[in-house]
Amino acid sequence: MxxxxxxxxxxxxxxxxxxxxxxxxxxxxxxxxxxxxxxxxxxxxxxxxxxxxxxxxxxxxxxxxxxxxxxxxxxxxxxxxxxxxxxxxxxxxxxxxxxxxxxxxxxxxxxxxxxxxxxxxxxxxxxxxxNEHQLLLKPDNHLFILDDFGGLTKDRLMLNELYRDYYSLKEKIERLKGRLKEEAERRELTQFQIKEIEEAKLVPGEDSRLEAEKSRLMNAERLIDIAFKGYQALYEKDESVLSILSILAKDMDKGGTIDPHLDHYKKQLESAQVQLEDLALELRDFYSHLKVDPRRLEEVEERLQLIRRLKKKYGSSIENILSFKEELSQKEYQLTQTKEELKRFKTQLEEKKQDLLNLATKLSLKRHEIAKEFEKKVEEELNLLDMAGTRFRIKFISNQSSSDNISADMIDSILTADGIDVLEFMISPNVGEDLRPMAKIASGGELSRIMLALKTILARxxxxxxxxxxxxxxxxxxxxxxxxxxxxxxxxxxxxxxxxxxxxxxxxxxxxxxxxxxxxxxxxxxxxxxxxDRESRINEIARLLGGRVISEKTLAHAREMLSP
CATH class of the missing domain: 3.40.50.300 (P-loop containing nucleotide triphosphate hydrolases)
Incomplete structure (x- = not known):
């Protein structure tokens, strides 16, 4: 207040x-x-x-x-x-x-x-x-007035909430569709990239091993020559290192009988012989297994070229390439999930659409039912307010002539948050005149009484x-x-x-x-x-009754009017 x-x-x-x-x-x-x-x-x-x-x-x-x-x-x-x-x-x-x-x-x-x-x-x-400040005169509010009169406000608010949920879900679906459309345009590339990486069967560290193998294959003849010469120098030549050490060991063995200190050196020499023999055998194994293999070298080079190409496209290392492939796979999984989510949302949307249709249709039927009663009550109130003969009607301006003919497919074009009904109060304050929108009534006195009638009916x-x-x-x-x-x-x-x-x-x-x-x-x-106060009010009522000159009779009349 x-x-x-x-x-x-x-x-x-x-x-x-x-x-x-x-x-x-x-x-x-x-x-x-x-x-x-x-x-x-x-x-x-x-x-x-x-x-x-x-x-x-x-x-x-x-x-x-x-x-x-x-x-x-x-x-x-x-x-x-x-x-x-x-x-x-x-x-x-x-x-x-x-x-x-x-x-x-x-x-x-x-x-x-x-x-x-x-x-x-x-x-x-x-x-x-x-007029510009009267909510009750705005056609947008006439629907609310009728709903309030008929006790339908709760139903309308339920419809409001369902409508918001419906269009919120619809917006989600449109966003998902947009996302899927964008992903669809990229999906062919994504699938190609995943396939390309998977077919390569990359192994972390593989590139380093291949580079080492390539180096061996490219220098195989030289490596064989080096290893062979080393083997011969250590073992096969007449004056090989091991033969010389063998002679030296025999001499030290003889010298040990003279001076025991030589036994210590002899042992060290024998240890060196064993190590050199092992080395010679390893060199022999190395050059015997190492072959000049142009075909293998070509295979290694092709493999390295593939890895280099994939690195250029997807990452600076095999680990990065595999990580990129996992990201692509995750996107594919999310795309599948999005499709499932879209399918689920569409099912929910159809259910909500049917719920909206049912509630909006029931609400529309109730509005049409109570409209006649509301019209009658308004005319009764106006009759009491010295506006006998006034006609009051509710004009339904729905997009659909009958709620019975509304299908779920039509609901997006005819439904608002408040239902499928659009209406306006129409009135004819004078007998013989056509009904006109209530907001266009010219007479201030008529308008005030019309508003008083409406507000009396809607008092609660x-x-x-x-x-x-x-x-x-x-x-x-x-x-x-x-x-x-x-x-x-x-x-x-x-x-x-x-x-x-x-x-x-x-x-x-x-x-x-x-x-x-x-x-x-x-x-x-x-x-x-x-x-x-009471006395001043008596004087004012008397003034309203009798003008400037106030008589005792007028004052008495005023007192009588104010008596309980």
């Missing part, structure tokens, strides 16, 4: 602060006293247009502040959190207008944008008589916390005015109501009554607002 409204240097208001109560708050006063200025200030809180002309003469800026109280569980709490606005049960909106025409906005002390209050404001307060919905009725008494009087007053009082059981009126029949129904006056003070015209 709107707890407090503070206005500074706005039009003829220099400083005004008013605290509103729950229930029906009545504002009355002479024509031109400033009631419309207060409404204009409220509209600024809703994001209305500004102009430097609105600033009081002599002031630098105009300021409007509105304090609202909301339940902590209010749906608007999440809306505020999404805008990073702190919320503790109160919403304070402040807006300033500078002489340069610039406007600044704060919500709960945080600097905000005009767009933010334009979205938030209309959910806090609705001003009837100002709580869609909007605070309702402001301007021109609610336009074109009515007498018994009709009394009915309007009682309707406002009834509606105030569910909403905070601010009603501006010139009729005593409506004014008497208020729980709180404010008098708006225009006075000259210190050479300047100023607007004031006063909360009336």
């Amino acid at each position: 709107l707890v407090q409204l503070a206005i500074t240097d706005f039009a003829i208001i220099d400083s005004l602060s008013v605290s509103f109560s729950r229930g029906l708050n009545i504002l009355s006063g002479e024509t031109g006293a400033g009631k419309s200025i207060i409404i204009n200030a409220v509209n600024l809180i809703l994001g209305g247009r500004t102009s430097p002309d609105l600033i009081r003469t002599g002031a630098d800026k105009a300021v409007v502040e509105a304090l609202f109280q909301l339940p902590l569980q209010s749906p608007l709490s999440s809306f505020l959190r999404d805008m990073d606005i702190p919320f503790n049960g109160e919403v304070l909106i402040k807006r300033t207008i500078s002489k340069q025409g610039k406007s600044r906005v704060w919500i709960n002390g945080s600097l905000a944008t005009l767009q933010m209050i334009s979205k938030l404001g209309p959910h806090l307060i609705s001003v009837s008589g100002q 919905s709580g869609l909007i916390e605070t309702l402001v009725f301007d021109e609610i008494d336009s074109g009515i009087g007498g018994a009709t005015a009394a009915v309007v007053g009682e309707k406002l009082r009834s509606l105030a059981n569910y909403h905070q109501i601010l009603g501006i009126t010139h009729l005593p029949q409506i004014a008497k129904c208020g729980e709180t009554h404010f008098l708006v006056e225009k006075k000259v003070s210190r050479g300047r015209t100023r607007a004031f607002i006063t909360s009336l």
